[in-house]
Structure formats: structure tokens, C-alpha cells
Amino acid sequence: MEIGLLKRGVVQSLYDGIEKNLDRYVEGDFEDLLPDEHRRTIRGTNFELADLSNLNPEVGGEHDAENSFIAFTALKDLSPYQARDERVWAYFTHLPCLEYSRKRWLSKSRTKERTLQDIRSHFFARGGHRGFERNNAVACLWWWGFVASRYERASLEETLEAFLHQTDVRSSIIERPTTSRSAKVFSAIMDALMKRKFANPNPQFFARRGNKGIYREWLKEINRHGGIKLFDSRNENDLTALFEELAVSAERNAAAQ
Amino acid sequence: MKYDPNKSFGYPILRPLESGQSPELADYVRASFQPSFSFRINEDEPGTFQISYEFGLSLAPLRKLIDEGEASFYLRTECRATFYSDTRQVPYEGEFSVDGDKLRDWVELYGYVIAEKDVTVSSDQINDEFGYQSFDAEAGSVLACAPPTTYSVEKDFYRNIRSIFEYVESEEMKMGETAVELDKDYVYIYAHPKQITLLRNAEATKENKLFLLNAVFFPAVIQMAHKLKEEPEQSLEQKWGNIFTAKCAAKNINWDDDPMLVAQRLLDRPLEPLSKSYFN
Numbered sequence: 001m002e003i004g005l006l007k008r009g010v011v012q013s014l015y016d017g018i019e020k021n022l023d024r025y026v027e028g029d030f031e032d033l034l035p036d037e038h039r040r041t042i043r044g045t046n047f048e049l050a051d052l053s054n055l056n057p058e059v060g061g062e063h064d065a066e067n068s069f070i071a072f073t074a075l076k077d078l079s080p081y082q083a084r085d086e087r088v089w090a091y092f093t094h095l096p097c098l099e100y101s102r103k104r105w106l107s108k109s110r111t112k113e114r115t116l117q118d119i120r121s122h123f124f125a126r127g128g129h130r131g132f133e134r135n136n137a138v139a140c141l142w143w144w145g146f147v148a149s150r151y152e153r154a155s156l157e158e159t160l161e162a163f164l165h166q167t168d169v170r171s172s173i174i175e176r177p178t179t180s181r182s183a184k185v186f187s188a189i190m191d192a193l194m195k196r197k198f199a200n201p202n203p204q205f206f207a208r209r210g211n212k213g214i215y216r217e218w219l220k221e222i223n224r225h226g227g228i229k230l231f232d233s234r235n236e237n238d239l240t241a242l243f244e245e246l247a248v249s250a251e252r253n254a255a256a257q
Numbered sequence: 258m259k260y261d262p263n264k265s266f267g268y269p270i271l272r273p274l275e276s277g278q279s280p281e282l283a284d285y286v287r288a289s290f291q292p293s294f295s296f297r298i299n300e301d302e303p304g305t306f307q308i309s310y311e312f313g314l315s316l317a318p319l320r321k322l323i324d325e326g327e328a329s330f331y332l333r334t335e336c337r338a339t340f341y342s343d344t345r346q347v348p349y350e351g352e353f354s355v356d357g358d359k360l361r362d363w364v365e366l367y368g369y370v371i372a373e374k375d376v377t378v379s380s381d382q383i384n385d386e387f388g389y390q391s392f393d394a395e396a397g398s399v400l401a402c403a404p405p406t407t408y409s410v411e412k413d414f415y416r417n418i419r420s421i422f423e424y425v426e427s428e429e430m431k432m433g434e435t436a437v438e439l440d441k442d443y444v445y446i447y448a449h450p451k452q453i454t455l456l457r458n459a460e461a462t463k464e465n466k467l468f469l470l471n472a473v474f475f476p477a478v479i480q481m482a483h484k485l486k487e488e489p490e491q492s493l494e495q496k497w498g499n500i501f502t503a504k505c506a507a508k509n510i511n512w513d514d515d516p517m518l519v520a521q522r523l524l525d526r527p528l529e530p531l532s533k534s535y536f537n
Contacts, residue, residue, distance in 0.1 A: 009423035012445050016425070079358035080339035129337065147340060177259070181335060181342040226258055228266050229397040232344030233331055233371045238397075 001049065002041035003078060004095070005087040010038045011124070014090065018119050025119050026106060030094045039091065045077035052096055055141075057103035061165035064144070068160050071138055072145020080146065084132060086125040089139040093123040101137035133174060147174060150183040151190040159190060162197040166206045169193070172219055179222065185231045188239035189222070192247045205251065218243075218250040260367065260404045268392045269383050271316055271370070271401035285382045288316040290401040292332075292368025296408040299354050306360065306410065308334065309352040312368060318380045319370055319400060327376050328400055333367040336360045336410070360410045370401035409499050418504055418523065421497045422474065424457070426450040437477045439484050442496035446477060467534065470527045478524060482516035489513075 006014075014021070014030075024030055051074035056063045075083075082088060093101040105122040106115055125131040125139050132139045148159045164170050174180045179189055196202040205214045222243060225231075231239055262275050269284035273291060280286060291313035299307040312330050314320055322328035333344045338361040345353075372394045379391040394400060427447040430436065435452075438445040448456065456473065459465040481501055485492045492498035501523075505512040510522045521527070 007423065008443055009425040009445065012423065012425045012441070013427075016427070080341065081358045081361045084338050084361045143340075177335075177337070181337070181340050182344065183342070184344075227264070228399060229395070230258060230331060230333075230344065230369055230371050230399055231397070232333065232342070233329075233346070233369075233373075234397050 001047065002043065003045040003047055003075060003082075003088065004039050004041050004091045005085065006034065006091045006094070007038055007040065008087055010034065011087055011090045014094065015120070015124055015126075018116055022112070022115070022119075025102065025123070026108065026115070027102075029098060034094060042078075042082060042088075045082075047074050047077065049096055052092075052100075055097065055100040055104075057100055059104075061167060061170075062161070064141070064167075064170075065157070065160040065164040068141045068144040068148070068164060069157055071141035072149065072156070075142055078142065083139070083142055083146065086131070086136075089125045089132070089136045090123065092138040093136065097138050105137055134171070144170065144174070147180055147186065148190075151187050153187065153191065154194055158194070158198065162190065162193045165197070166208070166215075168208050168213070169206055169215055172216065176219065176223065179219065182232050184236055184239065185226075187236060188231075188243045191240045192218075192243050195244075196247070202251070204254070205247070214250050214254045217253065218247050221246045221250065258367075258399070260402060262404065266399065268394060268398075269378075269380075269387055270399060271314075271319065273403050282384075284384055284387075285316055285380065286384055288380075288382050290314050290316070290319075290368075290370065290403055292330075292366075292403050292406075294366045294368075294406045296364065296366065296406075296410075298357075302354065304357045305354045306357055306364075307352060307354050308332075308366065309350075310347065310366070310368070311350040312347075314370065314401065316380065316382065316401075318378055322372075322376060322378070322400075323370065327374055328370055328372050331369040331371050333369070335365045335367070335405075336363065337365075338362040357410075362410065364408045364410045365405040366408070367405045368403050369399055372396055372398045372400055409503075411496060411500060411503075418478075418500070419474070421500050422446055422477065424448060424453045426453055435473055435477075437480050439481060439492070439495070439497070444477060444481065444497050446473065464534065467527070467531050470524060471531055475520060475524060475527050478520040479516050482512065482519040482523075485512055486516055 024033070052070065054070055055067050078088070101123060105118050110118070121135045122137045125136040127135065133143045134140055144164060145156070145160065148163050149156055151159045173189060180186055196205045207213055225242065262272060271285050271288055271290045273289060274280060274283055293311050293313065295309045297307055299305040310332055319328065323330065329346045330349065331344055332347045333342070334355065335342050336359070339359055341359045374396045375393065377391060377393050378400065381390055383390050422444050423446070425445045425447050427449065430447055430449045430452070432449050432452050434448065436447040438447065456469065459469055481497065485498060485501060493502070502512050504523060505519065508523065510519055512519055
């Protein structure tokens with residue numbers, strides 16, 4: 001079937017009516033409230049509903065990686081332009097992925113106010129970039145998959161595992177423009193992370209200690225070097241070598257402390 | 258790499274003077290680096306954008322490094338919304354195109370001069386405060402940079418102004434009433450659900466569209482023009498504000514004029530076809 005979206009005015013009506021529709025979010029559905037005339041499809045796209053049925057609502061980096069793989073591969077026909085449209089993600093969180101979004105982000109033990117806030121955050125995509133990259137239950141999975149898919153030296157599953165298994169590593173990379181936007185720089189970052197996750201495992205590298213961690217010192221150093229050099233003007237081998245050297249230095253400094 | 262006019266690189270950097278900045282305080286005196294860009298939809302290939310560039314560089318030693326292949330101009334195109342980033346080594350001037358599906362909201366274009374290898378830069382225009390007229394820079398180092406030029410990249414610019422309006426159902430509205438919300442990216446027209454059904458059905462005929470234009474969209478456009486005039490900064494943060502001003506520019510309308518006149522001109526004087534059809 002073609003990938004769907006809700007009409008813009010319908011998304012706004014849903015947003016205005018969250019409290020009125022609270023029961024639908026907590027245990028009902030939106031099928032009767034969102035008939036075909038409230039929806040549109042994106043021409044030239046295709047996805048299988050069944051491919052999204054394996055999304056796992058359990059919390060944890062390993063499930064984030066698994067879910068991101070499922071969502072990105074199922075919705076691979078979306079362009080980045082289309083994936084930056086709230087109407088697409090409101091369609092998925094209210095219709096095909098309602099059950100996943102509810103189980104992942106809503107809890108009956110929470111107060112009504114907290115539940116309303118969780119719905120605003122995770123069933124819509126507002127508040128700038130974070131609305132897509134961190135908050136919307138399905139959009140964030142797609143965008144993590146999109147960023148990871150630009151690394152071509154490993155399978156998408158392995159890349160996602162290294163990229164997402166520790167939430168702070170992911171957000172430190174994705175929220176730093178120097179490290180996430182350029183495919184070349186991101187690939188050099190992933191070379192060092194993949195090495196420490198798989199080839200020569202070093203769990204200490206990924207460990208968060210309060211507000212510190214070896215990876216944080218490493219990313220800070222990369223940022224510092226990127227302040228006076230244009231990384232993208234260098235070839236990939238030079239960048240990989242530089243980032244590896246900085247990673248080894250961060251590991252050495254941590255061991256000496 | 259974010260542009261920061263006050264950032265210290267530890268060596269002289271050629272940057273455009275900030276407004277109000279004394280030329281005496283620049284890293285290089287009497288020298289300038291001025292990349293200029295244009296960004297427009299590619300008329301031969303709709304769906305792509307055409308980027309043209311030209312680098313103005315008045316510092317002879319840097320020009321010499323470029324001519325000898327020891328440094329190069331680089332152009333970086335970035336779009337935060339789509340994680341698009343393209344950095345390319347370029348000649349003094351040229352153009353290339355970018356797939357529109359990779360861009361959304363805003364695009365930033367940055368120009369640089371970058372050392373291709375370890376180089377020595379010598380110039381008697383280096384500010385005396387550095388205390389030297391020559392320095393070494395490693396390969397990859399920035400030698401000149403400029404603030405980004407930002408373009409709004411919104412496909413709705415090229416669609417009918419009607420594309421920025423959306424009906425939103427509200428049980429609180431009475432039949433026959435409409436209200437406009439202008440605090441979001443798009444313009445929401447609130448009406449009773451039954452009224453919205455009637456309005457949608459009315460769009461089926463050309464005659465009815467004339468009435469809708471005059472009774473629903475014209476008052477909404479007046480409100481938009483009024484809001485833009487009164488709160489331009491806030492309005493231009495919204496997508497509708499940018500689309501509105503772009504449409505005005507395309508029709509040579511000053512959006513700062515009387516809101517009622519702006520609205521009439523933007524909608525091609527909607528009273529005229531109504532008069533011709535019904536009042537003659």
C-alpha cells in the first residue's frame with residue numbers, strides 16, 4: 001500500500017482534541033475518526049503494513065536499534081523531504097503504529113497531565129528538529145535509520161547497534177552538526193565506534209560516568225579539531241586515522257586517571 | 258563548522274568585516290573575502306534547485322596559493338532539517354544543482370579557502386598585532402571564511418497561495434462563522450464541522466469558488482497582511498509569512514502597504530470576477 005498522511009487541518013484538530021480523545025489514545029483507536037477523506041497517500045511510495053507489526057515497545061538501546069531497522073527499511077521509499085512532514089508521522093502514530101506508540105510511550109500508572117504531555121510529544125512532531133529526531137514515536141526511528149544508513153562499511157543492523165545501544169552516544173552525535181550531517185565525518189566516527197563495539201570491544205569507551213565518559217571527551221576533541229579545519233576537505237582515510245588517534249588518546253587519558 | 262566572526266583560530270583568518278567593525282581590527286588589513294551565491298528553482302528541471310556562486314578574494318598571497326594548487330575554494334551546502342551536507346572544491350565561479358527532495362525549510366551556503374597541504378602564508382597585510390608577516394598552516398586549515406548565506410527552500414512558494422490554508426473543525430464555532438489562527442506554519446481556518454463539509458463541497462464548482470474566495474479566503478488574507486505589517490518578525494518565523502512575502506515579491510506588491518489593498522492585489526482583485534458574473 002502507499003504511505004499515507006493525514007490532512008494538515010485534521011492533524012491540528014487531533015492536536016486540539018487530545019483531551020477529548022484521551023480514551024482513544026489509552027485503549028481505543030482512531031479508525032472511525034479518521035476516515036479516508038481525512039487521509040491522503042504519497043504517490044510512488046509503497047510499504048507493507050506487516051513489516052511494521054514487529055516493532056518492539058520495550059525500552060532500551062538494543063530495541064531502539066531493532067525498531068529503527070524495522071521502521072527505516074519498511075518506509076525506505078520516504079524521501080528526507082517527506083520524512084520532515086508531521087502529517088506523515090501523525091498518520092503512523094494514530095493508525096498503523098498506534099499500538100506500538102501507545103505501549104512504548106503511554107502508561108496507565110501516569111497522571112492524566114503527564115499522559116496528555118506524552119501524547120503531545122510522541123504522537124505528533126512539534127518543537128523543531130527534536131519533534132522528529134527524538135520525540136515522535138515512529139519518526140525518530142526512521143531518522144536514526146536514515147543517519148545510520150549513510151555508513152556503508154557495515155550492514156545497517158550492525159551500524160544501528162553501535163550507534164544506538166547507548167542513548168547518550170546517539171544524542172551526542174546526532175545533536176552535533178559537525179558529526180552527524182556530513183556522511184564523510186559520520187563514517188569516520190562510525191569507524192571508531194564499530195571497532196570498539198565489535199572488532200575490539202571496549203564497553204568502557206561507551207560507558208557514561210555522570211556527565212563524563214571516554215566517548216564524550218573524544219567527541220569534544222573532534223569538535224575542537226573541527227573548529228579550525230574543514231573535515232570535509234580531507235579524504236576519508238585521513239579522517240578515520242585522525243578520529244582513531246583521538247579515540248586512543250581519550251582512552252589513554254582515562255586509563256591514566 | 259559554525260561561523261563565528263569573533264572566533265580565534267590562533268593565526269590570521271580572512272573574513273568579511275562585521276558592520277561597525279574597524280578595518281584596523283581585522284586579521285588582514287585592506288583585504289576582503291566575499292563569496293556570493295544565488296539559489297533558485299531550476300526551470301529546466303523542476304524539483305531541483307540551482308546554486309550559482311562566485312568568490313571575490315582580494316588578498317594576493319591567498320590567490321597565489323589557489324592558483325598554484327596549494328589552497329582551494331570550498332563551498333558547503335547544508336540543510337539541518339534533512340541532514341543534507343555537501344562540501345565541494347570549486348573554481349572561482351560556477352553552478353550546480355541539488356535534488357529538491359533532499360532539502361527542506363532552510364539551506365545554508367558557506368564559502369571557504371582551505372589549505373590543501375601544509376602551507377606557509379606570507380603577507381604584509383597581516384595585522385601588526387600578530388607580530389609576524391608569515392605563518393604556517395596545516396592541510397585542511399581554514400584560511401578564509403564568510404558568514405553563511407541562508408535561503409528558504411519551500412516548495413509551497415511555487416504553489417497556489419490556497420495551499421497554505423487548512424480547514425480545522427471546531428465544535429465551538431457557530432454555523433456561518435470562521436476564525437483564523439496565524440501562530441503556526443500554516444494558516445488554520447476554524448469552522449464548525451458541518452460548515453467545513455459545506456465549504457469543501459462548495460469547492461467543486463467555479464462559481465462557488467468565487468464566493469469562497471470573497472467570503473472565506475479574502476478576509477483571512479487581510480488578517481495575514483495585517484499580522485505581517487504589525488508583527489513582521491514573528492510572522493516571518495512561520496512558513497506562511499515567508500510564502501506570503503515571496504508571493505507578494507513575485508507580483509511586485511509591497512506587503513507592508515495597507516492590508517486590505519495587499520490582500521486584494523495578492524488575490525487578483527477577487528471582487529472583479531464576482532461583479533462580472535453576478536452584478537452586471
